[in-house]
Structure formats: C-alpha cells, structure tokens
Amino acid sequence: MSASDQEAAEQRVQDAVRRHARTRAFAEAEDVITAVLADPGVQEARARVEASETELGMELCARLQPFQDRYDQAVAEGDAARLTGVCGGKHGRWGRICVLPDGHETSMEEPHWGRTSEGRPIAGVGSAPDDW
Incomplete structure (x- = not known):
C-alpha cells in the first residue's frame, strides 16, 4: 500500500469515527430531551x-382577525x-406564522397572533423568531 493510499484510508477511518461520534451525541441528546419532556x-x-x-x-380574535x-x-x-x-x-409547536405586521410588538404592543393548523386562534409573547 502506498503512502497516499494509507493516508486516504486513515482519513476515511477518522471521518467514520467523527460521523459515529456525532450520531451517538445526537441520539443521547434526543434521549435526554425525550425524558425531560x-x-x-x-x-x-x-x-x-x-x-x-x-x-x-x-x-x-375579534380585534386581530382582519x-x-x-x-x-x-x-x-x-x-x-x-x-414580506x-x-x-412563528410558533414552532403550532407551526403557524404570526400574521401581524413586522414590528408589531413595539408599534402596536400586541403579542404574536395567528391561527393553529386546526384554525384555532393562538397568541403568545416571546422574542425567538421560531418559537414564541
């Protein structure tokens, strides 16, 4: 086996070890999250x-339906x-985008508001763009 073939083989092994470690870490994190929830x-x-x-x-609902x-x-x-x-x-759990204008929390002083995928009105307060 040439030196370049040996280096390529070592690189494949290192890559496989990294993939395995990452997969295992994600699986362990998922187990912990599942237990907490x-x-x-x-x-x-x-x-x-x-x-x-x-x-x-x-x-x-009556005020924000428009x-x-x-x-x-x-x-x-x-x-x-x-x-735009x-x-x-948006609320990650409900999978629904806030339908109010951008900046509404300061200009209108309203919480995020929209409807769930089932059509129920939903509102919430928060600053994370993907989970209010």
Missing part, C-alpha cells in the same frame, strides 16, 4: 401554557410584497 411536571406546565395561549388568542384575513388573501394571491411585511415570528 415526558416528566409529568413539564407536561403540566406545557398544558397550562397552551391553554393560556389559546385563551389569549380567543380574546384577541390581519389574518389580509394574510390569507396575500397567500391566495401570491402577494409576496405584502407577505408580516412578522417573522
């Missing part, structure tokens, strides 16, 4: 948060200009 206290807290978000969403209507119309018409002005915040 399965905890009864965490499940109870999650249920309370979901109930509060749904209740707030219902309370704001934003949902404008969003739905922009989607139906493919109006990219109008869609929509808040970038």
Whole structure:
C-alpha cells in the first residue's frame, strides 16, 4: 500500500469515527430531551401554557382577525410584497406564522397572533423568531 493510499484510508477511518461520534451525541441528546419532556411536571406546565395561549388568542380574535384575513388573501394571491411585511415570528409547536405586521410588538404592543393548523386562534409573547 502506498503512502497516499494509507493516508486516504486513515482519513476515511477518522471521518467514520467523527460521523459515529456525532450520531451517538445526537441520539443521547434526543434521549435526554425525550425524558425531560415526558416528566409529568413539564407536561403540566406545557398544558397550562397552551391553554393560556389559546385563551389569549380567543380574546384577541375579534380585534386581530382582519390581519389574518389580509394574510390569507396575500397567500391566495401570491402577494409576496405584502407577505414580506408580516412578522417573522412563528410558533414552532403550532407551526403557524404570526400574521401581524413586522414590528408589531413595539408599534402596536400586541403579542404574536395567528391561527393553529386546526384554525384555532393562538397568541403568545416571546422574542425567538421560531418559537414564541
């Protein structure tokens, strides 16, 4: 075996070891996350948060529904200009984009608001663009 063949073989082994270590680390992290989320206290807290978000969403529905209507119309018409002005915040759990204008938290002082995939109004407060 030539020196270059030996170096190539060593590189393949090192790459395989790195892939294995990364795969194992992700699997271990997933196990820990699953255990934490399965905890009864965490499940109870999650249920309370979901109930509060749904209740707030219902309370704001009458006032903020026009934003949902404008969003739905922009989607139906493919109006990219109008869609780019929509808040970038979205709720990871509900998989729904906030339909209020970008900057609404400071200009309108409203929480993120939209509808779940089932059509229920939902509202929440937060700063992470992918999980309010």
